[in-house]
Structures are given as structure tokens and as C-alpha cells.
Amino acid sequence: MPLNSHDTAFLQDILPFWNKLTPPQRQLIQSGSAPHNFRAKDIIHSGPGDCAGLYCIKSGQVRSFILSDTGREITLFRLFERDVCIFSASCVLKNIRFDIYSQAVEDSETILIPTAIYRDLNQNSLAVSDFTNQLISSRLSDVMWLLEQILFMSFDRRLAIYLLEQSSIDGSDRLKTTHEEIARNMGSAREVVTRMLRYFQSEGMVKLSRGEVELTDRKKLEKMAKAK
Amino acid sequence: MPLNSHDTAFLQDILPFWNKLTPPQRQLIQSGSAPHNFRAKDIIHSGPGDCAGLYCIKSGQVRSFILSDTGREITLFRLFERDVCIFSASCVLKNIRFDIYSQAVEDSETILIPTAIYRDLNQNSLAVSDFTNQLISSRLSDVMWLLEQILFMSFDRRLAIYLLEQSSIDGSDRLKTTHEEIARNMGSAREVVTRMLRYFQSEGMVKLSRGEVELTDRKKLEKMAKAK
Numbered sequence: 001m002p003l004n005s006h007d008t009a010f011l012q013d014i015l016p017f018w019n020k021l022t023p024p025q026r027q028l029i030q031s032g033s034a035p036h037n038f039r040a041k042d043i044i045h046s047g048p049g050d051c052a053g054l055y056c057i058k059s060g061q062v063r064s065f066i067l068s069d070t071g072r073e074i075t076l077f078r079l080f081e082r083d084v085c086i087f088s089a090s091c092v093l094k095n096i097r098f099d100i101y102s103q104a105v106e107d108s109e110t111i112l113i114p115t116a117i118y119r120d121l122n123q124n125s126l127a128v129s130d131f132t133n134q135l136i137s138s139r140l141s142d143v144m145w146l147l148e149q150i151l152f153m154s155f156d157r158r159l160a161i162y163l164l165e166q167s168s169i170d171g172s173d174r175l176k177t178t179h180e181e182i183a184r185n186m187g188s189a190r191e192v193v194t195r196m197l198r199y200f201q202s203e204g205m206v207k208l209s210r211g212e213v214e215l216t217d218r219k220k221l222e223k224m225a226k227a228k
Numbered sequence: 229m230p231l232n233s234h235d236t237a238f239l240q241d242i243l244p245f246w247n248k249l250t251p252p253q254r255q256l257i258q259s260g261s262a263p264h265n266f267r268a269k270d271i272i273h274s275g276p277g278d279c280a281g282l283y284c285i286k287s288g289q290v291r292s293f294i295l296s297d298t299g300r301e302i303t304l305f306r307l308f309e310r311d312v313c314i315f316s317a318s319c320v321l322k323n324i325r326f327d328i329y330s331q332a333v334e335d336s337e338t339i340l341i342p343t344a345i346y347r348d349l350n351q352n353s354l355a356v357s358d359f360t361n362q363l364i365s366s367r368l369s370d371v372m373w374l375l376e377q378i379l380f381m382s383f384d385r386r387l388a389i390y391l392l393e394q395s396s397i398d399g400s401d402r403l404k405t406t407h408e409e410i411a412r413n414m415g416s417a418r419e420v421v422t423r424m425l426r427y428f429q430s431e432g433m434v435k436l437s438r439g440e441v442e443l444t445d446r447k448k449l450e451k452m453a454k455a456k
Contacts, residue, residue, distance in 0.1 A: 066372070067379040095366035098373065121359075129357040130350075138323035140368040144294070145326065147375050151415055154294040167437065187379050 002031045002170070007111055012057060014082045017127035025121060030119045037138055038104035044088060049100040051091035053114040060108025061169075065101050074187040077142035078169075085110075086135040092119045092138070150187060159196050160181050160224040163206065163215060173215040182213075237317060238286060242310045245355035260345045264334035272316060275327040279319035281342040284309050289397075289411075293329050299302025299342055302415040304328070305370035313338075314363040316372045320347045321364070378415060387424050387453040388412055390403075391434065391443060401443040410441075 003011070008030055011019045018026070036055065039042060044055060044062060055062070062079040079085055079102075086093075087100045092115060116176060121128040147160055162182065164177050183193040197213065200206045205221050207214040215221060236258055240246045246254070262449070266272060271282060281289070288424060290307040292315060307313055307330075314321075315328045320343060349356040377386055390410065394403050398448050407447065411421040425441065428434045436441040443449060 011390075038311075050371045066376065066379075068376075072380065074375075074379055093365045095369055097366075098376070099370040124354070126352070126354045126357055129354055129361065132362065133357060133361050134322045136364050136368060137321045140364060140371065141323055141325040141370055143368065143375065147302075147371065148294065148326070150375075150378060151299065151302055152295075 001034070003029075003035075003111065005031055007035060007058075008213075009055060011111060011113075014056060014084070015131070017121075017125060017131045019144065021121070021125060022126035025125065028117055028120070029113060033111050033203070035115045036110050036112045036185075038108045038110070039102055039120055040106050042104045044085070044102040044104060044110075046101050051115050052088055053112050053116075054118050055085040055091045055102075055110040055112055057085065058109040060110075061105040062108060063103050063105045064171055065103070066099065069100060073101075073184050074146075075185045075186070076146060077139060078105070084135060086132065086139065089115050090111075090119050091115060094133070124190070145189075154193065155188070156196060156199070157227055158186060158226060159193070160205075160221045162226055163213065164221055167215055167218075173218070175213045175215070176211060177213060178211060229262070231257075231261055231263075231339065234302055235261075239284060239339060239341075242284060243359070244367075245349075245359050249353060253353065253360060256348070257341060258346055261339050261341045264338050264340045266336045266338065267335075268332055268334050270332045272313070272330040272338075274329050274331060278316070279343050280316055281340050281344075282317045282346050283313040283330075283338040283340055283425060285313065286337040286339060288338075290336060291331050291333045293331070294327065295329060295374060296327060301329075301412050302374075303413045304374060305367060306333070313365060314359035314360065314367065317343050317346050319343060320350055321327040321360070365375070366412070374415075383420065384424060384427070385452060385455055387421070387428070388433075388449045391441065392446070392449055394454055395443050395446075401446070403441045403443070404425070405441060408454060 004079045011029065011033070021029075036212070038060070045052060057079055061080050062083075063075050064079070064085070065073045065076055067073055083098075083186060085102055088102060089208045090096045090100070122132055159182075163175065166177070167173055179193045179197060180190050186193070197206060197208055201208050202221065205214050205215070205217045239257065239261070243386055266288070273280060285307055287309050290311075290313060291303050292305055292307070292313070293301045293303045295301055313330055316330060318324045318328070387410075390413070391403065394405070395401055407421045407425060408418050411418045414421070425434060425436055429436050431448065432446045433443070433452070435444050
């Protein structure tokens with residue numbers, strides 16, 4: 001079943017190469033792509049063997065992460081509405097030598113452009129190849145940012161930044177989260193997070209309760225986030 | 229002065245898109261590119277404002293790194309003969325949001341394809357755009373590897389791997405290096421490196437002397453490098 005006009009309009013809107021495609025290329029996307037909906041916590045793709053294609057996110061939130069031998073997860077970046085997940089089509093790319101996983105954080109609606117179609121477009125359209133380029137560069141920038149956080153930044157500053165970002169993503173000062181989850185997302189240990197959160201609480205910056213971190217002094221957190 | 233026939237043959241050999249270029253595009257590269265030689269320790273490019281073009285490495289070794297606010301350097305990857313440095317042309321790429329530096333480790337001979345020429349080719353040749361994609365994917369894989377090392381691997385294992393790699397790069401079991409340099413390349417502190425090297429020495433795996441680390445038990449180092 002081809003995409004409906006609403007979904008087609010959505011792709012046209014978010015894919016910068018759409019207007020540079022030939023009519024048969026557009027037709028290929030329309031007839032070959034399909035809506036895929038995920039529930040919160042569903043795994044969208046697992047590692048390099050899993051190469052379904054490009055997921056274009058209509059709504060929701062997707063988290064991409066790497067996995068250690070011992071099962072530790074490190075979040076690399078998050079994708080939101082209008083973002084495109086390229087690593088679920090990483091078999092299209094040459095020289096990708098790492099395993100990446102993606103999971104729906106919230107219920108998420110996507111449109112999947114299958115690998116065979118994207119590969120064909122990527123090989124035949126300069127505009128598509130340039131878009132691939134932009135996606136990879138953008139994800140590389142995300143990973144570089146994370147690397148710099150880990151290498152160069154003190155943990156109190158990183159945690160303050162993390163809490164402020166989560167608050168802005170959630171649109172609330174009350175974060176429904178556990179210390180375990182914060183540690184996982186920051187590539188740290190639960191104990192380290194708990195210790196620092198208690199310090200923040202003693203400074204009046206947050207209030208801790210079961211399954212919740214409430215930001216009680218944004219100014220102070222923002223000051224810490226900017227500190228060198 | 230256009231490139232001589234030897235340098236042109238070198239580019240033809242290492243650039244997979246060469247045979248897909250039009251004669252005028254090849255002519256553009258030949259007439260616009262030029263040899264650039266660097267002495268060991270010369271800085272090749274500094275951050276994003278420095279966008280001379282693509283350096284194609286004929287001989288030598290180049291190290292690319294990031295720099296913290298406090299001047300700490302972390303080596304991201306190394307480029308050798310026949311490699312191409314893309315981040316010295318990062319203004320051609322969209323979505324690159326980090327600053328990267330490159331330095332010649334040894335005396336290095338390169339050919340520079342200037343930014344204006346590479347941008348033009350990248351915008352007009354699918355083969356060039358695909359090559360750009362491969363380069364970025366490859367560097368992203370390097371950075372992911374480093375991130376995984378830092379996040380997931382114990383320091384003894386990382387150091388064993390580092391020493392074995394350096395030995396294979398140098399083609400010698402006697403590494404002319406300081407603890408400071410090892411720390412810089414591994415994103416660690418000198419004290420941590422010194423402590424672990426002394427432990428390796430006490431285990432008979434290395435022998436330390438001024439400005440030198442000698443690998444005295446490769447088998448044991450290799451076993452450690454493989455340990456989980």
C-alpha cells in the first residue's frame with residue numbers, strides 16, 4: 001500500500017532532497033515506504049545486522065546507544081520529530097565499523113524508507129548523497145560532543161547540564177527518572193550520580209524523592225552548567 | 229604550477245572517484261592542487277576557521293586531536309600514507325559542530341586539493357560525494373572506537389593495546405616515547421600511565437628507561453589486550 005498524501009507531504013517537508021528527485025524516484029519512495037509505529041521501550045534496531053532502512057520520525061522520541069560487553073548502555077544522541085535515523089540503514093554506508101542500537105523512548109510514529117530504495121537513491125542522486133553526508137556529519141558532531149563531555153568536563157557540571165536539558169525536553173521541572181537511568185544516559189555509575197544529586201540537594205538546587213528529581217533552583221544549576 | 233605526473237598518478241591511485249571525473253574536473257585538480265610538506269610537529273590545521281582543503285598524505289604520519297579549554301589534547305585518530313585528511317576541509321561539510329586540529333607526527337609529504345575545488349567537485353560529482361561520505365563514516369568509526377575504549381575498557385587493557393599498536397606502527401619493540409606522550413595520546417593522566425607502566429614492568433611485560441618503553445613480553449601483553 002503506497003503512502004497516503006499526509007505521509008507523503010511529511011516526507012516532502014523533511015527531506016531536503018525531495019524536490020531534486022525525478023518523478024520515478026519520488027514514486028519509488030511513495031510506493032515502497034510504510035508507516036511504522038513503536039511503543040515506548042520498543043527496540044527499533046539492534047546493531048549492524050539490523051538494516052531495515054531510514055526511519056523518518058513523525059512523532060515521539062528515539063534514543064540511540066552503544067552497548068558494552070557487560071550490557072552497559074551509553075546514550076549517544078536522541079532523535080525527535082522530523083529527525084531521520086540513518087544508522088538503521090548503516091549497511092548502505094561504507095566504513096561504519098561499530099554497532100549501534102536505537103530504542104523508542106516514547107510512543108513514536110515513523111515512516112520507514114527501506115534500505116534497498118535508499119541505497120538506490122543514494123547511489124544515483126547527488127542530493128540524496130549530500131543528505132546522507134549531512135546526517136553522518138551531524139551524528140559525528142553529537143558523538144564528538146559526548147566525547148568532550150566525558151573527557152573534559154567535571155561531573156557536577158555535566159550533571160547540571162543533563163538535568164536542565166531533560167527539564168527542557170520534558171517541559172517540566174519535575175523529572176520522572178531514577179538515578180540508575182541518569183547514570184545510564186550519562187555513561188556514569190549510579191553511586192556517582194546519587195552522591196552528586198545529594199550534594200545538589202544539600203545546595204538547594206534539586207529536591208529528591210522516589211522516582212523523581214525536582215529542579216528547585218534553576219539559576220544555580222545554570223551557573224554550574226556554565227562553570228569552567 | 230600544475231602537479232607533476234608523479235603526483236597526478238598518486239592522486240589517481242588513491243582517490244577512488246578519479247576515473248569517474250570528467251576531463252575538465254581532473255584538469256581542475258591537476259592545475260589547482262599543490263604539494264605541501266610538513267616537518268614533524270608542524271600544525272597542519274587548527275580548528276574550523278582553518279579550511280585549506282583536502283590533504284592527501286604521500287608519506288609520513290598525521291595525528292588529529294581535540295583540545296580542551298585547559299589545553300589538554302586527546303588524539304582522535306592517526307592518518308598514514310594514502311590517507312586523506314577531510315577535516316582540514318570541514319567548511320565544505322554541513323553540520324560539523326566541533327573543532328579539530330591536526331599535526332604532523334613525522335616529516336610528512338602531502339598534496340593539497342584546495343577547498344574551493346573540492347567543494348565544487350563534491351557538489352557536482354556523485355562519486356566525490358560518496359567518497360566524502362566514506363571518509364566521514366570512517367572517522368566517525370575511529371571516534372566511536374575511542375569512545376568505547378574510554379567508556380568500556382579497563383585501563384590496563386587499553387595500555388597494553390596502545391603499546392602493541394605503537395610497536396607495530398614503529399616497527400620496533402623499543403618505543404621512543406615518554407609517559408607524558410602516552411597519557412596525552414590515551415586521554416589519561418601521566419601519573420596513571422606511570423603507575424600502570426611500573427606494574428607492567430613488575431610483571432616483566434615492559435622495561436622502562438629514560439624516554440623509552442621496551443616491550444619485553446609480547447605474549448603477556450597480547451593476553452592482557454584480549455582480556456575482558
